[in-house]
Structure formats: structure tokens, C-alpha cells
Amino acid sequence: MRSTIMLLAPAVLAAATPALAQTAPTMVPDGTLLDVSAEGRTSRVPDVATIRAGVVTQGQTAAAALSENATRMTRVLAALRQAGVATRDIRTASVSLSPQYRYTDGQPPAVTGYQASNSVSIRFRDVAKSGSILDALVAQGANQIDGPTLSLDKPEAALDEARTDAVRIARSRAELYAKAAGLSVARIVTISENGANDGSSPQPPMYAIARVMKNSESTPIAAGETQVSVTVSVRFLLK
Template sequence: MNQIRNNDNHSLRNQDGTRGNNKLRVIGKGTVSVRPDGAEVIVGVTTEDKQLEVAQQENAQTMQQVINSIRAVGVPQRNIQTRNYNIRPDYDYINGQQIFRVYEVSTNLEVAISDINSVGQIIDTAVSNGANSVNGIIFTISDETAQYYEALRRAVEDAQNKARVIANELNVNLDIIPIEINEQNEEEIMPAVMTLKSSNASTPIEAGENIINADIEAIFVYSKY
């Protein structure tokens, strides 16, 4: 939690010249809606075979084909990163007995996409070249810091407006400059999980808008007129 203290000289004073000691605590909320200009998508290849070497070889060949196809549509190598590589045996259970079925080999790639309009094309390209899962799409904003600062400014303004309303209702004198501001922790937003199959139709991707929130706790000083 970030803390900002105010040392402004325009502090509210009581009639005897002392600073007011009545405190008003409010929560300010600021929201900014921004259309994303990029995306991150995780595409995966899962292969199975009774022989581990065969499953590994098929996985490696298919994944290389996926990588080549993604690069061919304009994604640079630096934007393609292996996320994880897993090998696990898969079993059937018959009459209470564990019977080996196949080895399952899976590899996931994280692909950073700078052109928001090409997300659907890149997913289709990956799927048509062997990818059999898409674990999530996260829409990103290149200048998220500036947008968050705007949301933070709106949160401060919201806190001041709330304090004014309360002070007017109570008929008290309010120092509109808070003596303390606490920035609240941001909430984590998890991406949706989806699985795609190859088809002749183009995958429609609608980015919508990202919502950037900023919450603060502000403490104001007030006194009677």
C-alpha cells in the first residue's frame, strides 16, 4: 500500500487557531476505460503415443510448424516464448486396476501480439498448423501507467466530492486537502480459458475495452463553523 502525506499550509484551523482534530475517512474510486492495442495469447500442442519418444518427436515437429507459421504472418521471434513443457503418463482404470494408456506431451507458447487486429488471424494460423489448445487471451495496453495515473486522479477527485457532500450534510467546515492518502492494492483480473478446434471459419476476436481501476482511502479534517 502506497501512502501519500499532505503538508500543504492551507490546513483548516479552529477559531482558536488550532488545527481541527475531527477526521473524515472516505474511499475514492477512479475508473478509466481504454481500448487495448495489443494482446498476449498462449497456444499449445498436445500429442499422445504409447512410446514416449514418438510423442516427443511429434510434439516437437508440430510445435516447430506452429512457430514457423506464426512468424510467417509477421510475429517476430522475440515475441514468441515457450511457457512450459510437460510429459505425463496417462492411465485407464479397469476393474480397480491402473493400466497404462499413453504418454501425453504438451508444450505451450506465449505469443505477444502488437497488432490487435491480427489476433484472430494468428490464432487461426496456429490452430490450422497443429496447435490444439488456446489457454487464454489477455488484451494489453502499451501505456497502461498513464491510464492508471488518470484513474488515480479521478479517485482523488471522487474522494474530495464525497467529503464535500458529507461536510455539507453535517454543516461543518472542511479542509478539502486531505491530510493523508492511502493507495489501495489493485485487483488481479484473470483471463478467460478457452479451447479451439480448427475450422474453415475465421475466429472472431472482439477486444472490447480494458477497465483500469484506482482506489484510494483519503482522510480529511473538519470542524464546526
């Protein structure tokens, strides 16, 4: 919870008016203006996990690397659909093919083969089941996992709750400073939203798939809680 304040006396605003020669003069209210910036927060349990899973293959030729990759990726996609993941929640994230080189002192790099990569971004709407589905993907040939990114499917209600909290905090601060200055809050002049966080977690680093394969139990994915926040700037009129 953060807040910043700025107290503007009418005389200060009037002194700044001549600089605005090309615009209409600013109407200064009869009182003192107080600017407060406040952040409101609320917590929610994430209900969506987004994970990127992919297949990396090697081959002596580009065609061989791509062919092996396509075969294994087809099995991975089939496993996703069999697990009940909707088609709309599966999206190709990246496809790449690159030569692999051997470097020797005094000689130009020599191509030793090719590496093909194909990955998909998967939205799991049942976070608790995402770990077991990942294990099934590994069994079908996936050897690269990136994630999870935990988020809210519909963050609007949580954002509105954070907005309400931000305005409440701003008004409480305004009343505190007004009382300290021997004034009172007459009304709100303007409200503007400066930024919001819808609860999405930052993208985590790539995890080695070997760690998943060594675990005989289902890979655990814990949702925990995520913070939803909104920052607002509120201008108050004090009298």
C-alpha cells in the first residue's frame, strides 16, 4: 500500500497560468488542491496456469530433424487432447530449425547436424491437474517445459475491488492531511488510473525436463495466491 501527496495552493496555480498563453485559462477552485496517489490491492487464488511444452530433436540432416520432431510433437498434441485440454487453449508458441556446428582452431566451423524445435503454449483451466498432464506429455516425447505462469481467467471483479480499495486509501490520506492542515475535504475534483496488475505471475525460467522424468509421482503445481493491484491519482479540494 503506497501513497504520495501533493498540496497545491491557489496562488501557485495562478502563477503558472501565464505559461499557458495558447490555451484557455485554468479555472482555480476556491480552496486548496491536494493530489494523492494510492495503490489498492486484493488477493485471489489463480485459476489458470499457462505452460509452454515443446520437443527438441537432433538429426544428421534438416529433414531428419524436422521429421522426428513432427512425429513426437504429433503425439504430444494428441496427449493434450486426450487429457481434455480444449483446442482453443493450445497455441503454437515457436518453431525453429538451426544447424549445429563443430568448432576447431584454425578451421572454419563444420556442420555436424541440425536441431529442430517446436513448442506450444497450453492454458490449463484446472491448475491442480496440470502437473499430471505435463507428465503425460513427457511420456509422449516432450523434452522442454517453460512455466507455469499463473493468472486469473476473469480478473475484472478483483481489479474493481482493488480500485475501490485505492480510492478508499486516497480519501483516508486526504482526510488525514486536511485535518493536519486545519482544513476539511470538500470533494473529489478528478480521479485517474495510473496502472494495474491483473494478478499474472512473472514468466519463470526454463526447467530441465530431466528433473520431471526422475520423479515417479505427478509433478506438483501449487496455485498459492496472487496479488491484484491498481494505482490511482485523486485530486481533492480542501476548504
